Amino acid sequence: MAEQLNETLETMYQDVLKRNPGEVEFHQAVREVIECLGPVLVKHPEFKERKIIERICEPERQIIFRVPWQDDKGHVHINRGFRVEFNSALGPYKGGLRFHPSVYLGIIKFLGFEQIFKNSLTGMPIGGGKGGSDFDPKGKSDDEVMRFCQSFITELYRHLGEHTDVPAGDIGVGGREIGYMFGQYKRITNRYEAGVLTGKGLHWGGSLVRTEATGYGATFFVNEMLKARKDSFAGKVCTVSGSGNVAIYTIEKIHQLGGKCVACSDSNGVIYHEKGLDLELIKRLKEVERRRIEDYLTYHKDAKFIKAGNIWEIPCQVAMPSATQNEINGKDAKLLVKNGCIAVGEGANMPTTPEGVKVFLDAKIAYGPGKAANAGGVATSALEMQQNACRDSWTFEYTERKLEDIMIGIHKNCFETAEEYGCPGNYVVGANIHGFIKVANAMVAMGLV
Numbered sequence: 001m002a003e004q005l006n007e008t009l010e011t012m013y014q015d016v017l018k019r020n021p022g023e024v025e026f027h028q029a030v031r032e033v034i035e036c037l038g039p040v041l042v043k044h045p046e047f048k049e050r051k052i053i054e055r056i057c058e059p060e061r062q063i064i065f066r067v068p069w070q071d072d073k074g075h076v077h078i079n080r081g082f083r084v085e086f087n088s089a090l091g092p093y094k095g096g097l098r099f100h101p102s103v104y105l106g107i108i109k110f111l112g113f114e115q116i117f118k119n120s121l122t123g124m125p126i127g128g129g130k131g132g133s134d135f136d137p138k139g140k141s142d143d144e145v146m147r148f149c150q151s152f153i154t155e156l157y158r159h160l161g162e163h164t165d166v167p168a169g170d171i172g173v174g175g176r177e178i179g180y181m182f183g184q185y186k187r188i189t190n191r192y193e194a195g196v197l198t199g200k201g202l203h204w205g206g207s208l209v210r211t212e213a214t215g216y217g218a219t220f221f222v223n224e225m226l227k228a229r230k231d232s233f234a235g236k237v238c239t240v241s242g243s244g245n246v247a248i249y250t251i252e253k254i255h256q257l258g259g260k261c262v263a264c265s266d267s268n269g270v271i272y273h274e275k276g277l278d279l280e281l282i283k284r285l286k287e288v289e290r291r292r293i294e295d296y297l298t299y300h301k302d303a304k305f306i307k308a309g310n311i312w313e314i315p316c317q318v319a320m321p322s323a324t325q326n327e328i329n330g331k332d333a334k335l336l337v338k339n340g341c342i343a344v345g346e347g348a349n350m351p352t353t354p355e356g357v358k359v360f361l362d363a364k365i366a367y368g369p370g371k372a373a374n375a376g377g378v379a380t381s382a383l384e385m386q387q388n389a390c391r392d393s394w395t396f397e398y399t400e401r402k403l404e405d406i407m408i409g410i411h412k413n414c415f416e417t418a419e420e421y422g423c424p425g426n427y428v429v430g431a432n433i434h435g436f437i438k439v440a441n442a443m444v445a446m447g448l449v
């Protein structure tokens, strides 16, 4: 259950509800942040006077557009495209594009709002934004995906630029889609502006480690939380929801750090393999052949597929939700704690409902919220922009070390800020306050814009 807000914050929150009717995920994301900000307004009256919270909750710009495209049979389809340019106090808008049928303005706004604080936590010069479409890439041919991406970017390109707005991937948008969008951007603008999109292919401006970054970063973050409790991944049984980009590289880093991942999933069900997941097979099924996770059974008869199953019912010591928002509710959280879970690191954005978050915080397990734990993806995107700006490319080892240092730094800042504000061990408070203050100070410095 949500905490009580003080009168000032309650008024601000009610205003957000009134101005953004029906956008429930956005409301949830806003509430979670402003619940932590009462003590910040006491220390910084200038934030209240300058209406920083009210301004931060209102995107600088929201773009909604039609995306017409033709399938392989020549039939015409119409989707809706979005880009919410939320806050540019710290740098150009930066945040991924999501292609999924559930996408509507409320989802993009929740993701864009989270992105402001996440990007601030990375310490890199990037503002917050997010975009996407209700287009479903599942079951579409490469040509259909290409035509969609070309139509999408033909409208969006005028709002983008390496110093203005720099999209990347998210659910349903990986290297293939980024390639098609970059190609069309280059064609329309007649500029090889590498820094306009991140997540590019390695031979044309992409950065090593970007593909791995979100999953690796989330695992580094959990490793730091465990270290703070004098513990480690060694021998820990772990579960990771999803089997997309974030999930795959979370599993890989868990295995490298000595943990054993026994379950993952997709939207059809859960794979449970007690002796530990065969990651090379999952990579082949998902990254190369674009198949369903159920096909894992064809190769491992001793694994189980639980159709429409709930992965959080499987006992684990470390849980890393890496699929989508609100995938862990209060009941799931209670079950995880009861079954001996001691750490949760969110690879996905807002995967735990407010009721679930409360269960984790009350149980005092190590709980790393998405905006801190999964910031490694966007941080490495910023490293890609750095390499593009100086026409350089760094080695895997160097880039991974930079990513790990960034995650260690984010953990330290969240940990120390939580202590400073009287909530030791509470990374939600630490992440929200630390992320907010940096943006707020920049907004005050830049005047009323």
Ligand code: NDP
Binding pocket: 169, 170, 171, 172, 173, 214, 241, 242, 243, 244, 245, 246, 247, 265, 266, 267, 268, 322, 323, 324, 325, 347, 348, 349, 374, 375, 377, 378
């Ligand atoms: P992918 O599209 O690569 O993978 C998503 C995975 O989650 C798939 O296995 C998918 O299953 C599953 N999934 C998606 N939606 C649902 C749903 N509604 N119910 C059940 N399963 C679902 O996306 P990513 O791995 O890139 O993203 C996963 C999460 O991580 C998202 O919350 C995203 O916002 C977050 N994130 C991603 C970053 C990145 O760098 N990619 C950076 C920071 C956060 P199926 O194939 O069956 O749909």
